[in-house]
Amino acid sequence: MLDVWVAGAAMTRVGKRTERLQDLMAEAAHGALRAAGVEAPDAIVVAAMNPEEFLGDGNFASNAASHLGFAQAPALRVETATSSGAAAFYAGFGLVAAGLRRAVLVVGGEKMTHLDTPRVSELISRSIDPYERSYGATMPALAGLVTRALMANGVGARELAQVAVKNHANGLQNPQAHFRHAVTLDEVLESRMVADPLRLLHCCPISDGAAAVVLTARRAAVRVAGIGQGSDTLALRHRAALTSFKATQAAAREAFAMAGFGPERVDVAEIHDAFTPFELISLEDTGLVPPGKAGRATLDGETTLHGRLPVNPSGGLKARGHPLAATGLAQIVECVWQVTGRAEGRQTQARVALAHSIGGLATNNWVTLLTAA
Amino acid sequence: MLDVWVAGAAMTRVGKRTERLQDLMAEAAHGALRAAGVEAPDAIVVAAMNPEEFLGDGNFASNAASHLGFAQAPALRVETATSSGAAAFYAGFGLVAAGLRRAVLVVGGEKMTHLDTPRVSELISRSIDPYERSYGATMPALAGLVTRALMANGVGARELAQVAVKNHANGLQNPQAHFRHAVTLDEVLESRMVADPLRLLHCCPISDGAAAVVLTARRAAVRVAGIGQGSDTLALRHRAALTSFKATQAAAREAFAMAGFGPERVDVAEIHDAFTPFELISLEDTGLVPPGKAGRATLDGETTLHGRLPVNPSGGLKARGHPLAATGLAQIVECVWQVTGRAEGRQTQARVALAHSIGGLATNNWVTLLTAA
Numbered sequence: 001m002l003d004v005w006v007a008g009a010a011m012t013r014v015g016k017r018t019e020r021l022q023d024l025m026a027e028a029a030h031g032a033l034r035a036a037g038v039e040a041p042d043a044i045v046v047a048a049m050n051p052e053e054f055l056g057d058g059n060f061a062s063n064a065a066s067h068l069g070f071a072q073a074p075a076l077r078v079e080t081a082t083s084s085g086a087a088a089f090y091a092g093f094g095l096v097a098a099g100l101r102r103a104v105l106v107v108g109g110e111k112m113t114h115l116d117t118p119r120v121s122e123l124i125s126r127s128i129d130p131y132e133r134s135y136g137a138t139m140p141a142l143a144g145l146v147t148r149a150l151m152a153n154g155v156g157a158r159e160l161a162q163v164a165v166k167n168h169a170n171g172l173q174n175p176q177a178h179f180r181h182a183v184t185l186d187e188v189l190e191s192r193m194v195a196d197p198l199r200l201l202h203c204c205p206i207s208d209g210a211a212a213v214v215l216t217a218r219r220a221a222v223r224v225a226g227i228g229q230g231s232d233t234l235a236l237r238h239r240a241a242l243t244s245f246k247a248t249q250a251a252a253r254e255a256f257a258m259a260g261f262g263p264e265r266v267d268v269a270e271i272h273d274a275f276t277p278f279e280l281i282s283l284e285d286t287g288l289v290p291p292g293k294a295g296r297a298t299l300d301g302e303t304t305l306h307g308r309l310p311v312n313p314s315g316g317l318k319a320r321g322h323p324l325a326a327t328g329l330a331q332i333v334e335c336v337w338q339v340t341g342r343a344e345g346r347q348t349q350a351r352v353a354l355a356h357s358i359g360g361l362a363t364n365n366w367v368t369l370l371t372a373a
Numbered sequence: 374m375l376d377v378w379v380a381g382a383a384m385t386r387v388g389k390r391t392e393r394l395q396d397l398m399a400e401a402a403h404g405a406l407r408a409a410g411v412e413a414p415d416a417i418v419v420a421a422m423n424p425e426e427f428l429g430d431g432n433f434a435s436n437a438a439s440h441l442g443f444a445q446a447p448a449l450r451v452e453t454a455t456s457s458g459a460a461a462f463y464a465g466f467g468l469v470a471a472g473l474r475r476a477v478l479v480v481g482g483e484k485m486t487h488l489d490t491p492r493v494s495e496l497i498s499r500s501i502d503p504y505e506r507s508y509g510a511t512m513p514a515l516a517g518l519v520t521r522a523l524m525a526n527g528v529g530a531r532e533l534a535q536v537a538v539k540n541h542a543n544g545l546q547n548p549q550a551h552f553r554h555a556v557t558l559d560e561v562l563e564s565r566m567v568a569d570p571l572r573l574l575h576c577c578p579i580s581d582g583a584a585a586v587v588l589t590a591r592r593a594a595v596r597v598a599g600i601g602q603g604s605d606t607l608a609l610r611h612r613a614a615l616t617s618f619k620a621t622q623a624a625a626r627e628a629f630a631m632a633g634f635g636p637e638r639v640d641v642a643e644i645h646d647a648f649t650p651f652e653l654i655s656l657e658d659t660g661l662v663p664p665g666k667a668g669r670a671t672l673d674g675e676t677t678l679h680g681r682l683p684v685n686p687s688g689g690l691k692a693r694g695h696p697l698a699a700t701g702l703a704q705i706v707e708c709v710w711q712v713t714g715r716a717e718g719r720q721t722q723a724r725v726a727l728a729h730s731i732g733g734l735a736t737n738n739w740v741t742l743l744t745a746a
Binding site: 057066071072073075077128233234246359364 | 374375422425430432433434436444445446452454467468470471472497501502605623
């Protein structure tokens with residue numbers, strides 16, 4: 001297997017965007033190519049979760065490639081629900097690692113805010129098990145169930161809320177973030193109930209945006225040290241436990257095995273906090289924090305920008321925003337910036353970064369490890 | 374790059390199926406695994422063009438993996454419109470070639486016949502350029518335009534019709550085919566007009582079905598000798614020529630370069646004949662027949678089961694049917710059966726087989742070369 005390098009990375013500002021998705025992708029893609037010093041990619045992997053229903057466009061790999069000005073570059077689309085960006089990164093990694101391509105553009109994005117929230121929620125909730133959906137379950141409803149189980153295990157309301165406080169504080173330092181305002185613990189604890197016990201400020205927003213990286217076989221400043229994917233049953237009711245995600249555990253095992261080092265080497269992490277409890281669960285599932293300790297570590301400030309292990313310096317899904325198929329790549333963009341000293345006001349002391357992405361209700365998760373060369 | 378082998382292949386009967394797509398995929402997938410002697414894959418690549426709108430299901434890689442009984446196997450979905458099956462094969466090939474996985478199940482399928490034809494046609498036509506679509510263009514309308522240009526170049530109505538006659542004759546020998554009845558030249562020439570000059574019997578049907586292969590790093594009876602992808606502008610109006618597809622030419626160049634041999638070595642071919650003119654165009658674009666000679670070769674019987682170069686022994690998209698994301702894999706299944714002597718009444722003398730798949734209106738095409746070990 002050949003070494004694979006991230007030669008360039010870029011993303012758009014995340015938020016309510018009025019541009020077309022193709023234009024957002026073009027901004028991110030051309031930014032990443034410029035950063036990589038690559039004029040034209042020899043292949044493109046496109047991540048978009050559901051352009052058919054969000055936009056009415058099909059054949060989106062070709063659509064995007066044509067719009068980017070690379071109509072002759074072979075392009076394919078990869079989709080694994082909310083982790084599609086990470087999955088596309090993996091597919092691009094495979095092409096370079098195999099020696100099939102030498103400079104792959106991976107670009108992901110989503111445009112949703114032009115639709116009304118119930119419609120977006122309905123479309124995203126199609127990621128969950130159809131049988132559970134048939135009882136009216138939605139993504140936040142099942143996340144609420146997971147949160148209840150977590151609280152029954154002793155995780156406190158303040159621990160859940162502190163994740164949002166921290167990630168909003170980080171978002172303040174990120175010009176690309178959807179939300180650039182602080183929130184207090186009380187504001188989180190008193191925000192509107194969405195899916196008991198999850199409140200509005202425990203949940204990520206609906207966002208538009210795009211992110212891109214260029215993967216090369218040629219040595220660059222950042223190496224893909226490890227990458228792993230894990231899966232679990234579509235149905236939540238078929239799982240042995242609700243308070244940890246086997247899909248993350250498997251992904252982390254695989255990524256660390258490939259990298260040849262363990263979680264203790266990780267300096268900074270981007271974690272899939274679509275709901276704040278997911279950050280706590282995932283910190284433990286990845287091995288970054290010992291089991292049962294993530295809530296305490298968060299309250300103690302260990303995961304702040306200047307803590308022992310900064311988590312979601314970008315603001316995470318909670319504050320940077322969650323433009324679905326862009327998210328897995330946006331996490332990797334942030335990791336690249338962190339390990340190469342380009343994270344501006346939110347810069348951490350990092351040589352090794354971990355990105356963690358959740359697809360659906362933790363059915364298809366990814367862990368990617370990046371190291372400064 | 375590691376050698377990649379097709380260790381097992383299977384598909385469902387194609388046609389109007391009442392089963393769920395997940396059940397069709399399970400039939401194909403478990404058939405391929407049995408044929409491969411593989412108990413469980415270490416990864417799954419799923420091809421489905423639009424399960425969101427055909428079925429209302431999202432997160433389909435996880436959905437299918439759970440249904441297949443492999444909820445813990447990492448799964449991702451690949452989509453390139455009507456060539457999604459070939460694209461998924463390529464992604465699986467990359468994972469094995471890179472050494473990332475050792476036994477990848479690639480399964481593709483589509484279920485559409487429960488929807489009415491105008492709705493299916495509308496959804497498939499989203500593969501074409503949105504601007505051209507805004508003038509009311511559909512996939513068959515643009516294919517009609519291509520056919521007109523072809524006829525202006527001297528291709529005759531009998532040549533176009535003979536493709537259907539031949540492929541229906543082949544379908545008679547294929548128990549998996551959607552259509553198992555012969556058609557005559559006159560029946561084709563007198564069938565209902567769909568998109569002038571394309572008539573009903575120039576067009577493939579709307580079909581349900583699934584197909585699967587198992588790719589391994591372990592030596593098996595069939596080797597993937599070459600694989601190539603080519604792309605072209607989404608917009609037909611941006612192309613220099615309408616009567617050949619640059620995307621196929623690029624895919625063929627790449628596949629033959631990898632294989633280290635040329636078109637003269639190919640014994641049998643599965644060609645994307647969604648419309649009969651596409652078979653003629655593609656025979657020339659792949660280099661299997663010299664430029665301008667495909668119509669004549671077809672009328673002369675060169676491409677029949679017992680001709681110099683049997684083309685679409687399965688019946689092709691025209692008679693085997695076109696269950697979208699299954700099709701690229703169904704072609705490969707037929708090639709595997711042909712080079713391993715398991716094609717029953719339609720068996721040809723083949724050691725080297727070529728599969729050719731078109732995505733959208735030839736925006737994203739694939740050529741795959743398989744050889745008997």
